[in-house]
Amino acid sequence: MRREWAALPKTVVTEIAERVGGIIGVRAAPTGNHAEIASTVVGTSGMVFVKAASTGRSVQTLRYELTATRAVDWFPPAVLWHFERDGWLVVGAELLDGPHPDLSPGSPDLELLLVTLKSLQGTPAPPGTWFTPSGRLGFALPEMQGRTLVHSDINPTNLIRTATGMRVVDWAWTTEAAAWVELALLVQWLIGSGHSPAQAEEWLAQFPAWASVGHDTLDAFAAMNAAKWEVKAEQSKDGWVHDLAAWTGEWAQHRSSYTAKP
Ligand SMILES: Nc1ncnc2c1ncn2[C@@H]1O[C@H](COP(=O)(O)OP(=O)(O)OP(=O)(O)O)[C@@H](O)[C@H]1O
Ligand SMILES: [Mg+2]
Numbered sequence: 001m002r003r004e005w006a007a008l009p010k011t012v013v014t015e016i017a018e019r020v021g022g023i024i025g026v027r028a029a030p031t032g033n034h035a036e037i038a039s040t041v042v043g044t045s046g047m048v049f050v051k052a053a054s055t056g057r058s059v060q061t062l063r064y065e066l067t068a069t070r071a072v073d074w075f076p077p078a079v080l081w082h083f084e085r086d087g088w089l090v091v092g093a094e095l096l097d098g099p100h101p102d103l104s105p106g107s108p109d110l111e112l113l114l115v116t117l118k119s120l121q122g123t124p125a126p127p128g129t130w131f132t133p134s135g136r137l138g139f140a141l142p143e144m145q146g147r148t149l150v151h152s153d154i155n156p157t158n159l160i161r162t163a164t165g166m167r168v169v170d171w172a173w174t175t176e177a178a179a180w181v182e183l184a185l186l187v188q189w190l191i192g193s194g195h196s197p198a199q200a201e202e203w204l205a206q207f208p209a210w211a212s213v214g215h216d217t218l219d220a221f222a223a224m225n226a227a228k229w230e231v232k233a234e235q236s237k238d239g240w241v242h243d244l245a246a247w248t249g250e251w252a253q254h255r256s257s258y259t260a261k262p
Contacts, residue, residue: 001033001034001036002028002032002033002034002035002036002037002038003036003037004028005026005028005037005039007036007037007054008037008052008088009085009086009088011085011086012052012085012086012088012090015083015085015090016041016050016090016092017043019043019048019080019081019092020041020042020043020044020045020046020048020092021043021044021045021046022043022044023041023042023043024042024043024044025041025042026039026040026041026042027039027040027042029049031100031157032157032158032170034058034061034172035051035052035053035058035061035062036052036053036054036055036058037050037051037052037053037090038050038051040095041092047095048080048092048093048094048095049077049092049093049094049095049096050090050091050092050093051065051090051091051093052088052089052090052091053088053089054087054088054089059089061172062089062091062172063089064172064174065091065170065171065172065174066079066082066089066091067128068128068130068171068172068174069093069171071126071127071128072123072126072149072171072174074167075116075119075120075123075151075167075168076093076167076168076169076171077093077094077095077096077167077169078093078094079091079092079093079094080092080093080094096160096162096167096169097160097162097163098160098161098162098163099160099161100156100157100159100160100161101113101156101159101161101166102156102193103156103189103190103193103195104193104194104195105194105195105199107193109161109166110203112161112165112166113159113166114206115165115166116165116166116167116168117154117182117183117186117207118207120149120151120168120182121148121179121182121183121207121208121209123148123149124147124148124149125147125148125149125150125174125175125176126149130174130175130176131152131173131174131175131176132145132175132176132177133145133175133177133178133181135175136152136173136175136177137152137225137228138228139224139225139228141217141220141221141224143178143180143213143214143217144177144178144181144221145177145178146176146177146178146179146181147176148176148177148178148179148182148209149174149176150174150175150176150177150178150179150181150182151168151171151173151174151175151182152173152174152175152177152181152182152185153170153172153173153185154168154182154185154186154189155186155189155192156189156193157170158170178209178213179207179209180207180209180210180212180213180217181221182209183204183207183209183210184218184221184222184225185225186200186204187200187201187204187222187247187248187251188225188244188247188248188251189247190203190204191247191250191251192243192244192247196254197250197251197253197254197255198254200251218255219255219256222248222251222252222254222255223252223255223256225248225251225252226245226248226249226251226252226253227252228248229241229244229245229248229249230245230249232244232245233245
């Protein structure tokens with residue numbers, strides 16, 4: 001859960017200040033809430049995006065994300081430095097400059113996303129120990145196994161439209177899986193951005209991995225993903241959980257009615 005910059009011990013702030021030539025200002029990220037600290041830091045020698053964690057689970061998550069972002073070129077922000085001090089893990093990354101994209105039907109940002117995703121779809125997972133599909137999602141199909149680098153949480157707040165292309169942040173769920181799994185996990189966000197399930201599938205049909213995955217596999221994936229979010233929604237009051245339950249449910253409904261057609 002997000003905490004104030006003031007939660008950082010003085011020793012940690014001093015180490016950050018040394019790396020940016022003295023801190024002029026700090027601005028907390030307006031989106032996301034899992035990382036304890038996620039802030040733009042303006043220093044005399046430039047700007048950097050800082051993520052920091054101090055509690056067991058969040059340190060583990062940030063350490064995993066650090067390993068992933070250091071192993072992958074260009075898509076994630078480059079890691080500039082990192083250190084551990086007084087129980088805190090602190091990572092300074094390239095500040096990606098730009099807005100989150102608009103993924104609604106017909107948006108020009110979709111073209112930029114297409115370029116980035118096609119490239120990501122062709123990137124094998126780097127050597128390392130990454131989440132398996134079932135470890136990541138809590139359900140599995142044999143077809144979900146694969147060797148591709150799958151971010152697995154591509155959503156508008158984890159995308160930044162920069163002058164040099166659409167970049168991806170928040171690699172805490174990096175997974176080694178079949179390429180289509182990335183696309184199947186994007187359906188819910190396309191629906192959440194205003195696509196009908198059919199429009200979302202039409203857009204995804206531009207990817208070879210989507211075109212080659214079996215209908216039955218997608219039906220099963222959509223049903224299992226929706227069932228998972230339905231259970232989560234029964235146990236949570238968080239708006240985003242209910243949104244995901246609704247959007248995954250819409251897709252599953254669409255797939256089952258499509259399959260039922262003669
Ligand atoms: N390198 C970066 N440059 C610019 N902005 C960034 C960068 N990394 C993250 N952000 C911004 O900070 C927000 C939060 O970052 P991120 O998603 O990595 O953290 P999080 O709190 O773990 O997120 P979530 O709650 O989505 O899991 C992002 O939505 C993005 O707007
Ligand atoms: Mg995020």
